[in-house]
Amino acid sequence: MAYTDPYTPERSYYECLNCTYRETTESLGHCPECGSHVRNIAVARE
């Protein structure tokens, strides 16, 4: 029943507060586009 994709580990969704750049990765400290802070957008799964 539980679907597990070995190629999709635990990742977080990050969005830049400045330029709205988005990236899904394990860790992202700063936006690669403008260098601003990014926020972690939690992806809820049920």
Ligand SMILES: [Zn+2]
């Ligand atoms: Zn940015």
